[in-house]
Amino acid sequence: MGVTLTAPLLLRAARGEVVDRPPVWMMRQAGRYMKAYRDLREKYPSFRDRSEIPEVAIEVSLQPWRAFQPDGVILFSDIVTPLPGLGIDMDIAEGKGPIIHSPIRTQEQVNNLRSLDPEASLPFIKTILQALRQEVGNKSTVLGFVGAPWTLAAYAVEGKGSKTYSIIKNMAFSEPTTLHQLLAKLADEIAVYVRYQIDCGAQVVQMFDSWAGQLSPQDYDTFALPYQQRVFQQVKQTHPDTPLILLVSGSAGVLERMAKSGADIVTVDWAVDMADARARLGKHVKVQGNLDPGVLFGSKQFIRDRILDTVRKAGNWGHILNLGHGVLPETPEENVAFFFETAKQLNALV
Numbered sequence: 218m219g220v221t222l223t224a225p226l227l228l229r230a231a232r233g234e235v236v237d238r239p240p241v242w243m244m245r246q247a248g249r250y251m252k253a254y255r256d257l258r259e260k261y262p263s264f265r266d267r268s269e270i271p272e273v274a275i276e277v278s279l280q281p282w283r284a285f286q287p288d289g290v291i292l293f294s295d296i297v298t299p300l301p302g303l304g305i306d307m308d309i310a311e312g313k314g315p316i317i318h319s320p321i322r323t324q325e326q327v328n329n330l331r332s333l334d335p336e337a338s339l340p341f342i343k344t345i346l347q348a349l350r351q352e353v354g355n356k357s358t359v360l361g362f363v364g365a366p367w368t369l370a371a372y373a374v375e376g377k378g379s380k381t382y383s384i385i386k387n388m389a390f391s392e393p394t395t396l397h398q399l400l401a402k403l404a405d406e407i408a409v410y411v412r413y414q415i416d417c418g419a420q421v422v423q424m425f426d427s428w429a430g431q432l433s434p435q436d437y438d439t440f441a442l443p444y445q446q447r448v449f450q451q452v453k454q455t456h457p458d459t460p461l462i463l464l465v466s467g468s469a470g471v472l473e474r475m476a477k478s479g480a481d482i483v484t485v486d487w488a489v490d491m492a493d494a495r496a497r498l499g500k501h502v503k504v505q506g507n508l509d510p511g512v513l514f515g516s517k518q519f520i521r522d523r524i525l526d527t528v529r530k531a532g533n534w535g536h537i538l539n540l541g542h543g544v545l546p547e548t549p550e551e552n553v554a555f556f557f558e559t560a561k562q563l564n565a566l567v
């Protein structure tokens with residue numbers, strides 16, 4: 218008989234086991250605040266190269282692992298990475314984010330979208346995820362991620378990031394049939410992609426519905442929630458044991474609705490007090506979060522106090538310690554190091 222390997226901490230907590238301390242990782246933990254990343258970016262100026270050349274993406278994913286040993290190591294990629302495989306050409310512009318060259322605005326364009334064949338259009342994902350699992354073994358949990366239908370549709374329809382979402386809202390409120398077809402198509406293809414990530418080694422998968430917080434609650438119920446459910450239901454049918462996390466930016470008004478998505482874990486941002494989030498969601502819903510990324514500009518004492526406050530409010534079950542959103546590019550690396558050190562000593566501190 219081989220040696221029985223204990224599952225890593227984050228995976229156990231995500232499955233609902235009682236653990237000694239909350240596992241900790243940081244959204245956007247690979248990226249611009251790290252000098253090692255900025256140096257590599259000079260050598261590989263194109264984001265698509267950095268995320269699609271396996272050796273480079275593996276190296277970037279592992280930079281925070283080597284520096285801080287977080288309990289979760291996330292695949293370095295982007296939510297728009299699968300779009301070319303659907304026939305939606307894209308690029309990621311420095312300082313701007315995703316650019317879609319021919320935005321999807323008509324029924325005909327929706328009809329012409331292809332089905333995702335991950336082996337063919339995303340072969341690098343398998344190489345990257347397998348290498349990450351190999352590298353971290355059972356010392357950390359490998360996370361995959363995808364964008365949710367509403368958020369990917371926002372990029373596909375707007376053609377780039379937006380402050381107002383006028384184009385997609387115009388479509389939602391005047392031509393909803395076309396948009397619903399796009400959302401349904403995206404949901405089915407995203408489910409295929411999540412399954413593929415799990416088959417390639419992702420142990421937990423987070424779905425980013427970053428721009429669903431731009432919808433009023435009634436529109437969230439029409440355009441975001443049903444398609445989050447559609448993805449999670451399809452994934453659970455074939456992969457019932459992989460924990461799934463949902464993030465919505467600016468989610469304070471839809472927190473209870475997020476719990477209806479079928480996600481195992483709901484991300485909470487810093488606009489909601491963690492104790493209030495627990496009270497609103499009920500004690501059976503697992504949570505992730507929720508420090509203000511700006512806290513990492515504070516003193517060490519301040520950072521420690523905020524970690525302790527969050528952990529006490531979250532209680533000792535079903536909590537993954539994280540920021541409420543991505544780490545900011547200007548964050549001092551030594552404060553990130555301090556955040557992880559402190560979080561990993563928590564069984565002694567609380």
Ligand code: CP3
Nearest residue numbers: 244245246247248291293294295296312313314315425427
């Ligand atoms: O967490 C990680 O370490 C994995 C890396 C990751 C990236 N994008 C790399 C990236 C993750 C999880 C994403 C998801 C993503 N991409 C989201 C959802 C998360 C969120 O913030 O709500 C969204 C909305 C996108 C779309 C996107 N891609 C944006 C808004 C930007 C940033 C534009 C900017 O310059 O500020 C990108 C580009 C991008 N993706 C960067 C990184 C590290 C920055 C560009 C770079 O490093 O060259």
